[in-house]
Amino acid sequence: MMILQQTRGVLSSGGFDPFAARYINKIESFGASVSFLQREAINNFYKSAKTDGYFSQIKRLYLPIWAITSPNAVDLITSTSGTFTSGVTHAPGYVQGNGSTGYFTTGTASNTLIATGSGMIGTLNFTGIPTFNTGMATSGGGLGGISARCGSGNSGVIQTALWLGVNVIRSASSTSGILLSARLSGATISGKRNSAGYSEDTTTAATTAVMGADNFIFMARNTVAGFSSNRIGAGFITSGVDLATRQKFTLNLKTLWETCTGLTLP
Amino acid sequence: MIGFVTTQEQAQAANDAVAQAQTDRGLPVFWLPGSYPIFSGEHAGETFIPCDDAIMDTPLLGSPVMSPKDFPEFAQIIAALGGLSARVEIDAQDITAPNIS
Numbered sequence: 001m002m003i004l005q006q007t008r009g010v011l012s013s014g015g016f017d018p019f020a021a022r023y024i025n026k027i028e029s030f031g032a033s034v035s036f037l038q039r040e041a042i043n044n045f046y047k048s049a050k051t052d053g054y055f056s057q058i059k060r061l062y063l064p065i066w067a068i069t070s071p072n073a074v075d076l077i078t079s080t081s082g083t084f085t086s087g088v089t090h091a092p093g094y095v096q097g098n099g100s101t102g103y104f105t106t107g108t109a110s111n112t113l114i115a116t117g118s119g120m121i122g123t124l125n126f127t128g129i130p131t132f133n134t135g136m137a138t139s140g141g142g143l144g145g146i147s148a149r150c151g152s153g154n155s156g157v158i159q160t161a162l163w164l165g166v167n168v169i170r171s172a173s174s175t176s177g178i179l180l181s182a183r184l185s186g187a188t189i190s191g192k193r194n195s196a197g198y199s200e201d202t203t204t205a206a207t208t209a210v211m212g213a214d215n216f217i218f219m220a221r222n223t224v225a226g227f228s229s230n231r232i233g234a235g236f237i238t239s240g241v242d243l244a245t246r247q248k249f250t251l252n253l254k255t256l257w258e259t260c261t262g263l264t265l266p
Numbered sequence: 267m268i269g270f271v272t273t274q275e276q277a278q279a280a281n282d283a284v285a286q287a288q289t290d291r292g293l294p295v296f297w298l299p300g301s302y303p304i305f306s307g308e309h310a311g312e313t314f315i316p317c318d319d320a321i322m323d324t325p326l327l328g329s330p331v332m333s334p335k336d337f338p339e340f341a342q343i344i345a346a347l348g349g350l351s352a353r354v355e356i357d358a359q360d361i362t363a364p365n366i367s
Contacts, residue, residue: 030296031328070327073296081294086321100267100358101300101316224303224363 017046019076026079027071041259045076048252054245059113060106060237061253062218064095065261073104082106088219091231093261094126095219099229103220106237110139111211116164118240119211122180122191123218124257126231127266136179136228137218137235139211161190165208170201175230176266178250183207184240193250194266200246233257268318268355269299270347277301277313280343287339297326307360314361317344317353 020043024034034042049055062082064072067090073081087102088095097103106113114121121137159170161181168181168190177194191200218235219228234257241249254265272280278301285295299321302314322340325331334340344350 031331033329068325068327068331070293070296073294081296083295084297085300086298086316086324087300088324089320090325100361101302107295224361 017043017050020046022079023074023076026074027066030070030074031068032066032071038260041256042076045252045256049249052245052248052252054238054241054249057239057241057245058236058249059239060108060216060235062104062235063233063257063260064090064104064235065093065233065257066090067092075106087227093257093263094231094233096231097219097228099227101227103223103227104218104235105223106216106218108216109213110216111213113216113237114139114211115239116183116207116210117186118184120180120182120184120189120236120238120241120246121216122178122182122236123232124178124234124253124265125176126233126263127176136230136232137181137216137237138221138226139214139216159190159192161188163188163207164211166203166205168201168203174266178234178253178265180246180250182240182246184242189246191246191250193247193254195264198247198250200243233261233263267314267316267358267361268353269314269316269321270352271304271309271312271314271354271356272347274301274303274313276347277315280315280347283339283343283346284334287337293327297324302361303363304356304360305362305364307357309354309356309360314356315347317347317350 024039024042028034058077061076063076066072069084069090072090072095073084082104084104085102087098087100123136159175159179161168163181163183166188168188170190177192180191182189187202187204189200189202216237219232220226234253258265281298281301284298288295299315304310304312304314322335323333326333
């Protein structure tokens with residue numbers, strides 16, 4: 001007699017991931033409405049990250065798609081919360097700063113999250129052309145050598161990755177997509193994943209500063225200038241990861257965001 | 267931009283009160299109005315707390331969703347700043363730090 005294997009959707013793969021369950025429970029307690037499709041997508045993200053071996057390297061990951069401030073502030077990795085300031089619109093699928101006062105702080109010192117010589121930061125930039133020198137993800141505080149960010153530069157719409165004195169400026173017709181700034185093995189990397197795929201440029205040189213202790217923030221270059229008015233669907237901080245992992249992580253994040261929001265990454 | 271112009275100490279106190287309204291409920295501090303030094307204009311040297319209608323309607327928490335106006339502490343914090351009629355309008359450039367490259 002043939003025994004038919006029963007499938008139970010996501011549950012057939014060894015059960016629901018505990019991190020996924022914890023995150024969903026937390027955001028629902030804050031008022032988020034999470035559909036079955038979104039639960040599956042969140043669960044699949046965690047499982048893929050663990051299967052691909054980079055989950056433990058993710059330090060912070062925020063998915064501000066829930067149209068409510070408190071669920072949007074929850075970190076998928078620790079389930080702790082950062083803080084949004086006023087001037088941020090919380091829409092289905094993304095948050096959008098007003099370009100003057102709105103930003104998000106992790107509330108955690110940058111140098112406890114990122115090493116001087118190894119790390120990755122970035123945002124899922126849904127749409128919008130950043131104003132001059134808009135910070136998307138930054139260690140905040142002073143400028144020059146003591147910042148790590150990605151955003152527009154002073155020559156129009158281009159992607160910029162700064163890492164403690166070693167910068168990569170990429171010519172680009174659009175800054176929509178998952179934009180990242182990374183450092184590994186003596187090189188600064190500026191990467192982007194969009195609908196066309198993944199690409200990056202690198203610059204190899206020694207850093208001229210060390211990571212500072214200011215709180216890591218998203219959506220601003222620091223807390224008195226460079227506020228973003230873009231639509232941001234995710235923000236992340238990881239330890240240093242290689243090219244294969246940067247590609248897998250950004251693809252996984254793209255899938256998560258698109259499935260949960262029903263939107264398409266440009 | 268619409269909000270309150272006040273001293274740094276009062277701005278900190280207002281933000282602390284907003285934070286306490288969250289922690290008193292066993293919540294993390296997920297939202298603050300913020301406080302921004304004013305670098306230029308007639309209010310240069312003072313501190314700005316954003317507080318326009320959109321900010322007061324920010325969806326913060328729960329289902330049905332609560333905004334800042336739905337918290338009892340909101341009225342007290344606004345009163346301590348002089349009431350909504352004490353708000354002024356300033357230029358966004360006034361809170362942008364100069365010489366930031």
